[in-house]
Amino acid sequence: MARQKRDPGQSVVIPAQTGDDGPPPFAEPEPMAQTSITYQLASISEDAIAAADRMFMKRFGLHVHEIRVLRLIGDQPGVTFTVLARQTKFERSATSRILSRLIRNGFVRRVNDKVDARQFRLFVSAKGARLREQADPLTHDIESLMLSILDEEQQAQFASALSRLSGWINAEFTALLAERYPEVAGPPGRAARRKQASSPS
Numbered sequence: 001m002a003r004q005k006r007d008p009g010q011s012v013v014i015p016a017q018t019g020d021d022g023p024p025p026f027a028e029p030e031p032m033a034q035t036s037i038t039y040q041l042a043s044i045s046e047d048a049i050a051a052a053d054r055m056f057m058k059r060f061g062l063h064v065h066e067i068r069v070l071r072l073i074g075d076q077p078g079v080t081f082t083v084l085a086r087q088t089k090f091e092r093s094a095t096s097r098i099l100s101r102l103i104r105n106g107f108v109r110r111v112n113d114k115v116d117a118r119q120f121r122l123f124v125s126a127k128g129a130r131l132r133e134q135a136d137p138l139t140h141d142i143e144s145l146m147l148s149i150l151d152e153e154q155q156a157q158f159a160s161a162l163s164r165l166s167g168w169i170n171a172e173f174t175a176l177l178a179e180r181y182p183e184v185a186g187p188p189g190r191a192a193r194r195k196q197a198s199s200p201s
Contacts, residue, residue, distance in 0.1 A: 052142050060131055067135050069098045070107055074124040074132055
């Protein structure tokens with residue numbers, strides 16, 4: 001039986017796979033980056049900060065992150081740098097640079113600890129307090145505008161969910177994650193390593 005010749009310009013149609021043979025070839029991957037919760041939260045935060053940062057710089061001469069540090073100090077008079085660095089969610093070196101600028105520009109006072117000379121306490125100065133009186137209402141207005149797409153009930157639900165999620169992430173979730181993925185906990189501290197070394201094998 002003679003083989004039928006195919007026209008070179010004729011396209012070849014590949015039938016789609018069906019049944020239990022798996023997905024069709026060249027299937028589009030799931031857009032993990034865009035659907036990831038952490039990505040979406042980070043994206044919202046970065047977009048909102050970028051818009052607000054220009055306004056704060058023009059009005060107050062400070063970046064949003066610098067005002068965040070100023071607020072954390074103002075809400076906790078006498079806070080130590082160790083605690084502050086953990087709360088800012090920045091790199092420790094970045095927090096140190098921001099703090100140095102705030103002290104140099106007279107927004108924050110640094111006072112030596114009376115009990116532990118190795119530590120110092122941080123306080124907002126009168127100049128820093130005056131700046132907060134102007135900056136805080138502006139932040140509230142920006143956030144209200146950002147949430148205006150949600151009605152009052154949705155805003156209340158969103159705030160409640162964020163608060164619950166934040167508490168869970170900073171408590172039970174961290175321990176659960178370390179239990180499931182031991183590498184998350186990181187290497188043992190110096191004291192733990194000394195204890196391991198001295199333990200009989």
